[in-house]
Amino acid sequence: MIRTINRRNWLAGAGTLATLTVQPRLLAAVSEPVQSVLKRDFPTAEIQPGRVNIELPALAENGNSVRMKISVDSPMTPTDYVSFIQIIAQANPLPDVARFDLSHANGLAEVETRIRVSAEQDIVVVAGLSDGSLWSGSAHIVVTVAACLDALY
Amino acid sequence: MIFCALLAGCDKNPTVIDDSPSAPAPVATAPLPEMLSGYHFQSADTQALQDDQFANPGMLWVDRGEELWTTAPQTGKPACAGCHNDAATDMAGVAAHFPKYNKSLDTVVNLEGQINHCRVEHQQSSPLVYESDDLLALSAYVGYQSNGLPIEVAIDGPAAPAFAAGQAYFYTRRGQLNLACNHCHEDNVGRMLRGDKLSQGQAGGYPAYRLEWQSIGSLHRRLRFCNVGVRAEPFAFGATQYIELELYLKWRAQGLPVETPAVRR
Amino acid sequence: MLKARISVPARARQGEIMAVKTLISHPMETGFRRNSLGQAIPRDILTRFECRYNEKPVFTATLHPAVAANPFIAFHVRAQDSGKLEFIWTDQDDQVTRVTRELTVDPAA
Numbered sequence: 001m002i003r004t005i006n007r008r009n010w011l012a013g014a015g016t017l018a019t020l021t022v023q024p025r026l027l028a029a030v031s032e033p034v035q036s037v038l039k040r041d042f043p044t045a046e047i048q049p050g051r052v053n054i055e056l057p058a059l060a061e062n063g064n065s066v067r068m069k070i071s072v073d074s075p076m077t078p079t080d081y082v083s084f085i086q087i088i089a090q091a092n093p094l095p096d097v098a099r100f101d102l103s104h105a106n107g108l109a110e111v112e113t114r115i116r117v118s119a120e121q122d123i124v125v126v127a128g129l130s131d132g133s134l135w136s137g138s139a140h141i142v143v144t145v146a147a148c149l150d151a152l153y
Numbered sequence: 154m155i156f157c158a159l160l161a162g163c164d165k166n167p168t169v170i171d172d173s174p175s176a177p178a179p180v181a182t183a184p185l186p187e188m189l190s191g192y193h194f195q196s197a198d199t200q201a202l203q204d205d206q207f208a209n210p211g212m213l214w215v216d217r218g219e220e221l222w223t224t225a226p227q228t229g230k231p232a233c234a235g236c237h238n239d240a241a242t243d244m245a246g247v248a249a250h251f252p253k254y255n256k257s258l259d260t261v262v263n264l265e266g267q268i269n270h271c272r273v274e275h276q277q278s279s280p281l282v283y284e285s286d287d288l289l290a291l292s293a294y295v296g297y298q299s300n301g302l303p304i305e306v307a308i309d310g311p312a313a314p315a316f317a318a319g320q321a322y323f324y325t326r327r328g329q330l331n332l333a334c335n336h337c338h339e340d341n342v343g344r345m346l347r348g349d350k351l352s353q354g355q356a357g358g359y360p361a362y363r364l365e366w367q368s369i370g371s372l373h374r375r376l377r378f379c380n381v382g383v384r385a386e387p388f389a390f391g392a393t394q395y396i397e398l399e400l401y402l403k404w405r406a407q408g409l410p411v412e413t414p415a416v417r418r
Numbered sequence: 419m420l421k422a423r424i425s426v427p428a429r430a431r432q433g434e435i436m437a438v439k440t441l442i443s444h445p446m447e448t449g450f451r452r453n454s455l456g457q458a459i460p461r462d463i464l465t466r467f468e469c470r471y472n473e474k475p476v477f478t479a480t481l482h483p484a485v486a487a488n489p490f491i492a493f494h495v496r497a498q499d500s501g502k503l504e505f506i507w508t509d510q511d512d513q514v515t516r517v518t519r520e521l522t523v524d525p526a527a
Contacts, residue, residue: 064486064487065486065487066486087484089484092484093448093450093483094482094483094484096482096484097482097484097485098479098480098481098482098484098485099479099480100477100478100479100480100491100493101477101478101479101480102477102493103476104496105471105474105476105495105496105498106435106476106477106493106494106495106496107435107494107495107496108435108494110493110494111491111492111493112490112491112492112493113479113485113486113489113490113491113492114485114486114489114490115484115485115486116448116483116484116485116486117484
């Protein structure tokens with residue numbers, strides 16, 4: 001199950017949900033590690049769900065290396081672009097995973113990397129736009145346990 | 154071995170069904186109706202990682218191997234490239250024929266053994282430590298020159314005894330779990346063992362990058378991991394038993410392409 | 419010396435959005451693991467990656483231990499002028515690995 005909030009879904013719901021205050025909803029829904037990262041990095045800003053598309057396997061074969069691709073709906077023009085994308089893994093020993101700083105020079109707001117996932121969890125992504133607005137998405141992942149562990153051999 | 158057989162003979166526990174080696178498969182034909190590389194048993198993401206030369210982390214060792222290939226040793230002897238020239242042409246297909254009988258050593262050697270034989274004989278250098286980054290890099294680099302070419306090993310003549318020993322190993326139960334290779338890799342192929350989908354145990358992708366290891370590793374590292382999995386004492390890297398088994402596995406994979414550097418979970 | 423592998427076009431049209439893929443050999447040791455003797459394995463990670471296009475930073479990554487070993491990072495850069503692309507990785511001890519690629523940009527069609 002990948003709970004990606006894409007632009008279309010968001011726009012479809014935006015008409016009726018626009019008045020909802022999103023930050024408290026998001027903060028209430030997420031765990032303490034995510035809250036602490038959000039409070040540290042975005043103490044005052046409001047984070048809205050949407051615009052962030054996440055590709056992440058629902059089931060990871062091995063948590064040591066999981067492909068993650070993030071794109072953000074943005075024209076990436078000099079006046080309207082994504083300025084950063086930040087990944088937070090709440091169930092990892094440290095919730096910080098990576099932060100990517102971008103600009104209109106990238107042309108496309110899309111980043112792919114491989115991350116470590118220590119347990120089943122929602123991976124949260126926060127994207128910041130050039131106008132200062134913050135957007136978020138999340139994706140659920142389950143990590144399978146290998147039959148034979150090989151840490152020492 | 155005799156001790157194990159004696160122990161098994163004394164064991165009156167009715168849950169132990171059969172402790173003797175299973176009957177070896179006939180030599181003339183491959184033991185499985187359809188040969189499937191380990192690639193087949195990986196997720197789409199892991200397959201894509203193997204296929205992309207700029208995402209497959211095993212290629213980092215191939216690049217390092219290319220540097221080593223052209224670097225002359227301190228002894229004043231030639232680099233690998235000094236005898237073998239351009240690996241892209243001269244070494245294409247070479248790895249697909251290992252393990253093979255080496256006349257001057259009068260034994261069957263695998264690719265790692267051949268590389269070290271070259272170092273000692275022709276470069277007057279010390280052999281590289283098994284599983285060192287340098288030996289992994291060189292064997293990955295030479296293996297990569299055969300990427301896509303069919304595996305084809307000789308099992309007749311002086312290689313015959315090693316082949317027979319390797320085949321016997323494959324079908325011999327071992328370890329506290331009392332399992333032979335075939336119990337997972339023939340009888341239960343495609344079924345799940347906890348989070349793992351059991352493969353046919355084909356060996357054409359090594360050295361391979363395993364996500365579990367977060368590194369490239371040799372086939373012998375994988376075999377040690379199998380031994381530990383069934384709670385048997387693993388043999389040393391480069392042990393005769395593993396080279397014999399490697400020969401049997403490569404014959405068993407006959408016709409499958411070399412995939413070095415493969416990516417496995 | 420770390421080994422890096424980079425996929426980036428050598429030639430592009432002005433305005434073209436180029437796909438860039440980077441891979442570098444590094445264990446990204448988390449600091450959370452222990453060896454077979456039970457001793458903690460010290461943290462050893464790359465903390466920063468930067469892509470500069472004609473001296474100007476166009477993509478920066480801040481990396482934590484949760485980035486997988488042998489970090490892979492793919493992104494895009496819009497072709498503007500001919501020149502050089504620099505790829506710079508910095509580890510926790512400020513050791514730098516730098517790779518440079520030349521880029522030729524043709525006028526837009």
